[in-house]
Amino acid sequence: xxxxxxxxxxxxxxxxxxxxxxxxxxxxxxxxxxxxxxxxxxxxxxxxxxxxxxxxxxxxxxxxxxxxxxxxxxxxxxxxxxxxxxxxxxxxxxxxxxxxxxxxxxxxxxxxxxxxxxxxxxxxxxxxxxxxxxxxxxxxxxxxxxxxxxxxxxxxxxxxxxxxxxxxxxxxxxxxxxxxxxxxxxxxxxxxxxxxxxxxxxxxxxxxxxxxxxxxxxxxxxxxxxxxxxxxxxxxxxxxxxxxxxxxxxxxxxxxxxxxxxxxxxxxxxxxxxxxxxxxxxxxxxxxxxxxxxxxxxxxxxxxxxxxxxxxxxxxxxx
Numbered sequence: 001x002x003x004x005x006x007x008x009x010x011x012x013x014x015x016x017x018x019x020x021x022x023x024x025x026x027x028x029x030x031x032x033x034x035x036x037x038x039x040x041x042x043x044x045x046x047x048x049x050x051x052x053x054x055x056x057x058x059x060x061x062x063x064x065x066x067x068x069x070x071x072x073x074x075x076x077x078x079x080x081x082x083x084x085x086x087x088x089x090x091x092x093x094x095x096x097x098x099x100x101x102x103x104x105x106x107x108x109x110x111x112x113x114x115x116x117x118x119x120x121x122x123x124x125x126x127x128x129x130x131x132x133x134x135x136x137x138x139x140x141x142x143x144x145x146x147x148x149x150x151x152x153x154x155x156x157x158x159x160x161x162x163x164x165x166x167x168x169x170x171x172x173x174x175x176x177x178x179x180x181x182x183x184x185x186x187x188x189x190x191x192x193x194x195x196x197x198x199x200x201x202x203x204x205x206x207x208x209x210x211x212x213x214x215x216x217x218x219x220x221x222x223x224x225x226x227x228x229x230x231x232x233x234x235x236x237x238x239x240x241x242x243x244x245x246x247x248x249x250x251x252x253x254x255x256x257x258x259x260x261x262x263x264x265x266x267x268x269x270x271x272x273x274x275x276x277x278x279x280x281x282x283x284x285x286x287x288x289x290x291x292x293x294x295x296x297x298x299x300x301x302x303x304x305x306x307x308x309x310x311x312x313x314x315x316x317x318x319x
Contacts, residue, residue: 001304002026004034006043007063012290016297022304040303042296045069051078059083059303063296064283065147066225067313068199076315083299083309084319087291088283089147092249095282096148096194096223097155099247103219103276104133104192133219133244135159141166141186144196144224145173146319152194164190184214192219198319199225212237222248223282226264235267238275247276254280 004026005017017025026034035053044062048071051057060070062084075082102108110120110132120130137160142149145165153163153175165176166186173179180186183206187193193215197203207220207229220243222229231252237243251264269275283292299309313319 001040002034002038003040003042003300004031004038006031006041006045010289010293013293016293019297020300020304023300040300042300046071048074051075051080059309061085061296061299061303061309062313064292065089065319066199067318068225072315072318081303081308082313082315083303083311084313085292085295085299086147086311087293087295088285088288090151090291091285091288092148092196092223092282093151093155095249095278096152096196096221099223099249099276099278100135100192100194100219100221103221103245103247103274104135106132106274108276109273135161135192137161138191139189140164141190141193142176142196143183143186143193144198145176145179146196146198148196148223149194150175152196161192183211187211187214187218190218193221195220195222195224195228197224197228199227200318203228205230207233209233209236212242216242217244219243219245219247221246222250224250226251231266235269238269238272243274245274245276246272247278249278249280249282251280 001022002024006028009027026038035050036055038054039056039058040061041054041057042061042063044064044066046060051071051074057080059081062082065084065086067082067084070082113120140156140161141164142152143166145167149165150173153165156163157175163176164186165173165179166183167179168181170179170181195207197206204227209230212233234246238246252266253262253264255262270277299311302308302310
């Protein structure tokens with residue numbers, strides 16, 4: 001069986017490849033002459049033209065979670081299996097928690113001020129404007145109850161939070177105090193909101209101006225995808241003090257080979273003191289990278305032995 005790997009191949013990744021003697025592995029330099037013959041492609045990015053050219057393609061293995069960069073119309077027409085990896089979900093959940101602690105704790109703001117000799121708190125007169133916000137006992141909404149959301153719920157229980165989860169269908173999930181099928185219901189009494197949904201046709205800009213009106217005085221943390229939130233509405237919500245604060249690890253614009261230095265947004269949200277920025281590194285730890293690679297190859301092994309991977313993406317839901 002021939003497989004084409006269109007993602008970065010680390011030493012750890014290569015060791016995993018070497019364990020599969022039954023596969024002929026090809027890399028990006030081989031794409032022009034081998035694409036027509038491969039049965040497996042490891043990537044999260046493909047064009048319609050590439051899928052058309054890959055006439056023998058049976059399965060696409062995404063070495064991370066997001067499946068929103070694939071040509072789903074073509075994939076569904078061809079009944080191509082798509083598998084993704086959730087092996088770094090624990091670390092993304094940890095990043096979500098750390099972002100919320102930094103945001104509610106005003107860590108970045110106070111750090112930047114103290115660098116300039118500007119003090120806050122009891123040292124300069126016990127001003128109420130200097131209070132930071134504790135996560136202890138807060139009402140929390142987690143929008144998205146997949147691997148990230150479930151691990152995040154476990155972490156938040158250590159802060160005695162009351163946790164509401166949003167998903168499309170109701171079910172009992174460990175770590176959540178309740179599950180609801182309406183975002184409005186999930187956020188109604190929440191003080192802190194975590195966004196951990198996949199990006200699909202249905203979730204694109206699911207947080208818009210109307211939804212921000214329902215988030216008055218709340219904190220919002222995004223570890224899903226930037227496009228879950230309408231960008232202008234986000235800027236407006238911050239500019240008009242609708243949100244109490246915002247933190248994100250996911251964005252609207254990313255560096256390219258030609259442009260490495262770039263702001264990740266189109267509106268100057270970094271100008272607000274109650275914003276914390278992170279450069280999409282939620283799963284970028286040694287454990288996270290090895291975890292997603294391990295799960296990738298577990299899926300490939302299952303496909304080779306049983307004809308289907310351990311983790312498959314629903315083509316209708318795109319997650």
